[in-house]
Amino acid sequence: MPELPEVETTLRGISAHLINSEVSHVEIRTEKLRWPFQEDMNFVLRGQVIRDITRRGKYLLVRCAGGTLIMHLGMSGSLRLVPPGVEPGPHDHFDLATNTGPVLRLTDPRKFGSLVWTEKAPEEHTLLKDLGPEPLEERFSADYLHQAIQRRKRAIKLVIMDSRVVPGVGNIYANESLFEAGIRPETKACDLTLEQCTQLVDAIKAVLARAIEAGGTTLKDFVGAGGRPGYFQQELKVYGRGGEPCVTCNTVLEETRLDNRTTVFCPTCQS
DNA sequence: ACTGGCTCCTGAGGGC
DNA sequence: TGCCCTCAGGAGCCAG
Numbered sequence: 001m002p003e004l005p006e007v008e009t010t011l012r013g014i015s016a017h018l019i020n021s022e023v024s025h026v027e028i029r030t031e032k033l034r035w036p037f038q039e040d041m042n043f044v045l046r047g048q049v050i051r052d053i054t055r056r057g058k059y060l061l062v063r064c065a066g067g068t069l070i071m072h073l074g075m076s077g078s079l080r081l082v083p084p085g086v087e088p089g090p091h092d093h094f095d096l097a098t099n100t101g102p103v104l105r106l107t108d109p110r111k112f113g114s115l116v117w118t119e120k121a122p123e124e125h126t127l128l129k130d131l132g133p134e135p136l137e138e139r140f141s142a143d144y145l146h147q148a149i150q151r152r153k154r155a156i157k158l159v160i161m162d163s164r165v166v167p168g169v170g171n172i173y174a175n176e177s178l179f180e181a182g183i184r185p186e187t188k189a190c191d192l193t194l195e196q197c198t199q200l201v202d203a204i205k206a207v208l209a210r211a212i213e214a215g216g217t218t219l220k221d222f223v224g225a226g227g228r229p230g231y232f233q234q235e236l237k238v239y240g241r242g243g244e245p246c247v248t249c250n251t252v253l254e255e256t257r258l259d260n261r262t263t264v265f266c267p268t269c270q271s
Numbered sequence: 272a273c274t275g276g277c278t279c280c281t282g283a284g285g286g287c
Numbered sequence: 288t289g290c291c292c293t294c295a296g297g298a299g300c301c302a303g
């Protein structure tokens with residue numbers, strides 16, 4: 001479900017309510033999400049003071065005094081703050097209760113999300129150590145991208161969805177960014193010029209920033225931690241619009257599949 | 272070093 | 288109404 005903007009929206013919604021809280025207990029209501037829960041999850045988390053919550057790509061990092069809870073929302077996950085005592089629904093798999101009141105509740109129908117506790121520096125964890133530079137930071141530049149993709153023969157769309165190259169960009173924002181950059185999704189990555197890399201990097205940064213500003217994209221039922229939906233779906237120019245006219249030139253948008261993911265582009269604006 | 276295919280899981284929506 | 292199919296915001300893992 002969530003790509004970088006939805007995870008960032010979630011982070012902004014929850015962090016102020018949880019920082020400096022102490023974890024009173026956790027409740028696990030399913031055997032496993034992506035992986036089985038580690039058995040001592042309650043033991044290791046109970047009593048931890050939440051120092052900070054940050055984001056790396058699509059991962060949320062709940063940084064505590066004695067370690068870090070690494071969370072990923074998969075395709076269908078979302079996090080909300082609920083008052084203690086609210087009855088869990090069928091897909092509410094995990095609660096983290098705090099001594100200050102709010103309960104952080106993970107809902108995830110498809111169970112592709114993950115929750116991993118680590119006591120070492122999280123950036124060195126297997127899940128995070130190979131991630132590329134944060135797309136909204138300066139290190140993610142045209143020079144970086146041009147260098148990173150020079151030996152990659154796959155379609156540029158697949159390469160920008162590779163978290164080792166750009167973490168945080170999923171199917172929606174890959175489609176949107178390529179439209180904004182005027183580049184066909186199936187173009188071989190190694191064929192991109194430095195000029196095109198500049199346009200693509202600028203487009204990725206701009207699209208992600210606008211989406212964050214709008215509170216993310218709500219397709220089915222994504223809601224931020226405060227229960228508000230995102231509004232970026234109203235600004236989508238190609239994703240979900242195959243067969244409809246291009247917002248720029250009125251050409252009918254083409255829909256194809258790349259690596260089994262729906263891909264939409266304008267055959268006139270993108271070359 | 273890179274690629275393609277498979278996998279996990281549930282729900283919604285379309286066709287018959 | 289029910290059944291069966293395809294598709295959905297992800298990414299780790301493995302063989303080649």
